[in-house]
Amino acid sequence: MMFNGVEIMTPILLAALGGLFAEMAGVLNIALEGLILIGAFTGILVAAATGSLAVGMVAAAVAGGVLAGLLAWVTSRLKANIFIAGLAVNLLAAGMIPFLSTWMFGTKGVLRFPDLPRMPRLLVGVHTGLPLLDDLLFGHSVTVYLAWLTAVIAAVLLYRTPFGLRLRATGARAESAVVSGVNAVRYRSIAIVVSGVAAGLAGSTISLRLGVYLPNISAGRGWIALVAIYLGYRTPLGIVIAALLFGLTDSLAGAAQGFLNIPGTILLGLPYAITVIAMIFYSALRSTKPRRRRRRIDAHF
């Protein structure tokens, strides 16, 4: 269960770490779901065409980055509303993937790629004597370790570099950042692109591990990742823990399905239900502290 949980947490972790950059820069990126979907589709297509998982993952990251770049462009240059434009990305993924899939493969259903190389595993057969710790640390897909490495890189970038300081300044108080000579718009755009790259990568880890592309393969992970950012108190380490908790719950739910006799259809809603309950509890516990800054919504947009 622990082993599966760690595998399941990987795309959530990657997407949430990327989303953290956007969040830190003051942007709630609700497009993560669509960006993951695009990454999953692009990743497996390119990997199948080139025979290389690595190339597929790079392509997925580029696709996510480009689409997020488009989002950054319409919001910064054309001053579009970030939530509406973010929804556009999600809908674009939901609409374009079936179109491309039908165009290229004649079906908008399941795409199988039997010749795809298998995702390599690392540290297989290493033991410490503690089964739970072994399942947590050893024998996982390469992508699991990649995600952990990303968490370390994110922490260093955000807290130990001038870039991170300026990014956080943009999110904390854009006006002050601008006065100090920081180009807030550029930092916000960079943060959105970073979140797109990470979400694209996250998507490719889902499809490449399975070796198939399923319609709506992201299954709400983009939204879960958003909530994981809050639950992780907007820190990389916290996000690792939050993502692990989501991974464990998910793998627990999969196991529970067998002996609790819950219809599988209902369980499709479970990740969303757990996420929203976690989010409500979190905000209820935090509500004694000063409220999060209010998003400005212009009723005249």
Add this chain to the structure above:
Amino acid sequence: MSEQPMTAPRRAAGTLVAVSAAILVTVILLAIGSPNPARALTSFFLGPFSNRFFFGNMIDTFGLLILVGLGVCAAFRAGVFNLGGEGQVYIAALTTAVVALSMPTAPAPIGILAATGAAVLVAALLAGLSGLFRWAWGTDELITSFLISAALVPTVNFLIVGPLRNPDSNLMTTVRVAEQFRFLRLLPPSTLNVSVGAAVLLAVLAHGFLFSTLRGYELRMTGLNREFARYGGVAVGAYTVLPMAVSGGFHGLAGAFFVLGTHHAAIEGFTAGLGWNGIAVALIGRNHPLLIIPAALVFAYLEAGSRVAGLQTEFTFELAAIIQAVIFFLITAEIVLPKLRRAHRERSAP
């Protein structure tokens, strides 16, 4: 989103660009994707007017789009987001079917009122819950409304496909509601029914409420500047919870009309897209109840066109989602057409 509200011509230009871009993208996709581009394009543009069936269905959709558009507008105007429309319409539709099926011999007014009332109530509670969390603990209503709705959709699917399924039908559908509850059809064999009149009437009433009553004024003020409204003595907390509930209520009404007027039963996934369409319509209509009427008409036409094009060519895909995506990308953008830009500069010159 600008610091200053956009001027009317710039907003109109933005809307025009967004809708034109959506049509352009549709044309390109139909042209490259369809085995018979000419036929696909003809069906897209002229299909909705080719016969009573397609035309009536388009006008039926128009009525439903007004309702969901008003629902989205109610929240937007107060500065809150309801992203759960998809699920709210669907759950309300199921509620309507269940209530109507539970009283098959009731007289028409009682049955219709009970079914519609229950649907509105359920959807209003669902959306209102997000508003309540927002008010009590500051939980982002944008995310919770989406998640609550997404969590419940699979359960509705399960109920329609499982316990409530009509065993005599090949479709994944419930039993049809009793004859006396079905709304009068206006243009058979299409699904157009009298509910479209109610939708237009509600848009006019909403306009009156928003612009001619104190409560409407307070709601708009809260949406424009929450702190200022609070300073001015407006109970802004109420304008967090209530607009969300009203937003859900409109979505619930759309779900009820979808069952009693359009389909006479709840079918698996039959409301899919209606919630997102509501956002598109509200944005095209610039959150203005009266402008939502033409906006709904434009969107109903695009939707009908893509449906006819899908039916008459073998190539089917989620054209509706792509249309929504293009509109969402551009509708809130400040697009200044070259000519307008010049006019704008001249006007702002001293």
